Amino acid sequence: MNNFFPNGWLHYLIGGLLIGSSVALLFIFNGWIAGMSTVFSSTWSYFSSLPYFKQERFISSRAWRLILAAGLIIGALIWMLMFNHGIPVHTVVPWWRLFIGGLLVGYGTRLANGCTSGHGICGLGSLQLPSLVAVITFIATAVATALIFRMVMA
Numbered sequence: 001m002n003n004f005f006p007n008g009w010l011h012y013l014i015g016g017l018l019i020g021s022s023v024a025l026l027f028i029f030n031g032w033i034a035g036m037s038t039v040f041s042s043t044w045s046y047f048s049s050l051p052y053f054k055q056e057r058f059i060s061s062r063a064w065r066l067i068l069a070a071g072l073i074i075g076a077l078i079w080m081l082m083f084n085h086g087i088p089v090h091t092v093v094p095w096w097r098l099f100i101g102g103l104l105v106g107y108g109t110r111l112a113n114g115c116t117s118g119h120g121i122c123g124l125g126s127l128q129l130p131s132l133v134a135v136i137t138f139i140a141t142a143v144a145t146a147l148i149f150r151m152v153m154a
Contacts, residue, residue: 011083023121032064035118037109039065
């Protein structure tokens with residue numbers, strides 16, 4: 001097990017339980033779906049005049065979505081400050097790879113009509129077939145990309 005989780009597994013379990021219960025409670029009490037790509041789009045509705053960002057679903061939900069995003073960031077910061085124990089919080093991945101990866105993930109998110117959190121946590125949790133297809137596609141693409149980079153970088 002240590003080969004797969006060299007920094008331990010407990011923090012992943014706790015994080016998953018917190019995210020899963022938060023998403024479930026948000027849906028149960030408000031009927032809201034907590035996908036992060038919609039947080040991105042609803043935030044842009046403050047700044048952009050493009051018709052896509054001016055949709056009612058973005059404008060009407062942007063306040064609670066910003067609070068959700070702030071809570072995730074603050075929660076991660078608190079966790080890091082309290083439990084980091086020397087785990088590095090930086091990457092050695094070159095900036096250009098991060099940039100290209102971000103563009104590809106953003107494109108894929110729009111193409112799939114949602115992100116991994118929206119489909120993987122919320123969509124699968126509510127037994128949505130399109131979310132299952134999206135998650136299988138996300139995982140297959142990630143595995144293929146990792147294998148290709150492993151071959152190229154070897």
